[in-house]
Amino acid sequence: MDEERPDSGVWLAALASRYSVGPKHLAEPGPTPEELAQAASVSLRAPDHGGLRPFRFVHIAASQRAALGELFATGARERGLDGADVERARERAFNGPALLALIGCWQPGHPEVPLREQLLCAGAGLMNLLNALHLMGYGAKTLSGASVDDPAVSRAFCGESEQLLCWVVCGRPQRAAHPRYPAAPAAPLSDWSGPVLG
């Protein structure tokens, strides 16, 4: 074992201290292009049955935020919203110093890897992107909502057999990350009690 490697308690505490930090609490600067590329490369360490690489990330540059906001606003109007609600939808495109989309790249009907495993892989890749950003000192949060299912937004991000899964906002955290939900009473682990009889 490398002597410079910290003991596992330090590692585990670092992973265990990752919580979502919402866009209101994220400040400039966001990650550099090199840091984003490094975080995306760590995402590839997800378990990927068949090596399908069933996900990718798309970065929305500052110069494209207004175009995305226009898509969000149009979608909101098409869902029957107006006035301040449309502007709120538009503003979500400006969330966070950095904004990424997670795209699922599905192979439906794959003989060995059902879609649920492809989704698990995408979730695992997302986790490692978030872990990498956290370990670099950034806060981040996964966001979804109506924009993820908006057909015009999907067309603007996805090719054939692709699906927009969520957004990831990222930046310098302006407050300590903390749990949003009450502490779990116990880890989600139990011992198998054996086969069901009868």
Added chain:
Amino acid sequence: MDEERPDSGVWLAALASRYSVGPKHLAEPGPTPEELAQAASVSLRAPDHGGLRPFRFVHIAASQRAALGELFATGARERGLDGADVERARERAFNGPALLALIGCWQPGHPEVPLREQLLCAGAGLMNLLNALHLMGYGAKTLSGASVDDPAVSRAFCGESEQLLCWVVCGRPQRAAHPRYPAAPAAPLSDWSGPVLG
């Protein structure tokens, strides 16, 4: 920042060095119950929209391996296999010094959290379990196959609205982990080129 905290390059290299290690290359001892509980608790740092906790892990103790093997063998016979193939199916229940099942605990029709987000959360939780085991010095691999969809196996692990997603084997790695698939030509990250026109 805590002075004992290593720089982010060391963290990222640790996460980036996680690869699956198959059961043939895993030796005793497996993780202790305390280590498994700690790894499962790190899994809870997955992004979990709505705090649904849509997954849990089940540990198959050494004393239950034979019972699981009998389920695997019965399922193989029901799929039309016989002889050595049935025995190979049975032997899979003895894979790895430690064996876990990942169970999805779905809330179908949730008003805010579609099933795909619940699957992403389960995949993210799996990633962090694997990361935690890796950082403790264990090797692990996610396995699936016909047993995951076997009705009798599912009944033995799942309650209502639950789904057996995969197995995780774990133990002391007997060789250096290495990529199974060719190195990715680039990280799965691109810049958004803007809305589709016309």
